[in-house]
Amino acid sequence: MTGSASELARRLGEHAEAVCREYLSNGHRSGNHWMVGDVRNTRGRSMHVRLKANAKGPAGKWIDEANGQHGDLLDVIEQSCGLVDFREVADEARRFLSMPLPPPQPQTWTHGAQGQTAAARSSPDAARRLFAMSRPIAGTLAEGYLAGRGILLSPRQRALRFHPSCYYRDLVTGDTQTLPALIAAVTNLDGRITGLQRTWLDASGNGKAPVPDPRRSLGHLLGNGIWLGLEPGAPVPVMAAGEGFETMASLRTVMPALPVAAATSANHLAGLIFPSGCRRLYIAADADAAGRHGIERLSQRAGAAGVLTLELRPQLGDFNDDLRQLGPAHLAAWLSDQLVPEDVRLFLPPG
Known part of the structure; x- marks a missing residue:
C-alpha cells in the first residue's frame, strides 16, 4: 500500500464507526466491532470491523469469517460503492473525511506491447470486478426500470445485473454520490466481459437518475457488444x-x-x-x-x-x-x- 493510501486508511480508522455507518449501513455495532454480512454491505454477521485499536491490531481492519477475506476501510469504500480504480476510492475517502481533493493529474501514457495505456489495460478487469459485485436483476429496481420501458427479458439474462449503490461522479463539478444502477456487460464472442455500461436509476423507481449523464460505459468496447x-x-x-x-x-x-x-x-x-x-x-x-x-x-x-x-x-x-x-x-x-x-x-x- 502506498504512503498516501496508508495515511487515508489510518485517518479512516480514527472514524471507523462513522465509516461503517456510512458505507456498511446494513450492519450494527457489537462491542468493539461492526457486524455486517460482507464488504458489499449485505445483511448478516460474518464480517467484523474493528472499531478501536487494541492488542489485536489497528482500528478499521476487518475480516469476513465466511470466506477469509480481510482488509481495511479503503477496501470497504471500494467494494460497497462499486468503485473501479484507486483514485476514485481515494477521492471518496477524502470526501468523507472533508479533505480537499488533490488537483487533477495529467494522463500518464504508459504504452504496452499493443500501445494501450495502463488505465485502458485495467478497464476490463475493473468492469469484471464491478459486474461480479452486482446481482441478478430479478426483483430489483433494474427489472422495474426495464418493465417501465416495456422491456421484458428473461430474469436469467446473464448480461444484466443490478448494483444498489454504484459510484457516480459529476464530470463538471467533481461531486460524487452512490446511486442504484443497471449494469450491462459488454462481451466478446467467447462471452468474456471486456467492459460494461452503467445506467444510474432514480431510487424512487421513476426512470433514470436525475444526473447530467445517467449512462456511461467503460472497458474495451470496440468490436464487442x-x-x-x-x-x-x-x-x-x-x-x-x-x-x-x-x-x-x-x-x-x-x-x-x-x-x-x-x-x-x-x-x-x-x-x-x-x-x-x-x-x-x-x-x-x-x-x-x-x-x-x-x-x-x-x-x-x-x-x-x-x-x-x-x-x-x-x-x-x-x-x-x-x-x-x-x-x-x-x-x-x-x-x-x-x-x-x-x-x-x-x-x-x-x-
Whole structure:
C-alpha cells in the first residue's frame, strides 16, 4: 500500500464507526466491532470491523469469517460503492473525511506491447470486478426500470445485473454520490466481459437518475457488444445489431429467440465483430441520421464477408418508442414486413 493510501486508511480508522455507518449501513455495532454480512454491505454477521485499536491490531481492519477475506476501510469504500480504480476510492475517502481533493493529474501514457495505456489495460478487469459485485436483476429496481420501458427479458439474462449503490461522479463539478444502477456487460464472442455500461436509476423507481449523464460505459468496447441471446460457440446464422441497449432489448422483447447485440455507440457499431457463420444481419436504425455512418460501415464490412444485411426501421424515434407507445403487437406486425419470410416464421411466432 502506498504512503498516501496508508495515511487515508489510518485517518479512516480514527472514524471507523462513522465509516461503517456510512458505507456498511446494513450492519450494527457489537462491542468493539461492526457486524455486517460482507464488504458489499449485505445483511448478516460474518464480517467484523474493528472499531478501536487494541492488542489485536489497528482500528478499521476487518475480516469476513465466511470466506477469509480481510482488509481495511479503503477496501470497504471500494467494494460497497462499486468503485473501479484507486483514485476514485481515494477521492471518496477524502470526501468523507472533508479533505480537499488533490488537483487533477495529467494522463500518464504508459504504452504496452499493443500501445494501450495502463488505465485502458485495467478497464476490463475493473468492469469484471464491478459486474461480479452486482446481482441478478430479478426483483430489483433494474427489472422495474426495464418493465417501465416495456422491456421484458428473461430474469436469467446473464448480461444484466443490478448494483444498489454504484459510484457516480459529476464530470463538471467533481461531486460524487452512490446511486442504484443497471449494469450491462459488454462481451466478446467467447462471452468474456471486456467492459460494461452503467445506467444510474432514480431510487424512487421513476426512470433514470436525475444526473447530467445517467449512462456511461467503460472497458474495451470496440468490436464487442451487450449481447442478448448469444451462446458462446453456438452458431448464429441470423442476428440483429444496433447502437443502444434499450433499442436492441426492445427487439428482443418481441423476438425473444433472435440474438441481438448493442454496440453502445455509432463508432462501436461500425466495428462490431459478428460471429463466423452469420448469414443475415439485421441492423436497427433510429429515425435520426446521427448513426448512419455506423450502419453503413457495418453493412460494408458484413457485405465483404458475404453476410446479407437488412435495415430495420422504427415508426417513431426508435424501437423502444415503438414498443412503449404502440405496443408489442403493433411492433411485431411492423417488423414482420421487414424480415425475410423465413425469419418471420422463426422469430415472430403467431400471437
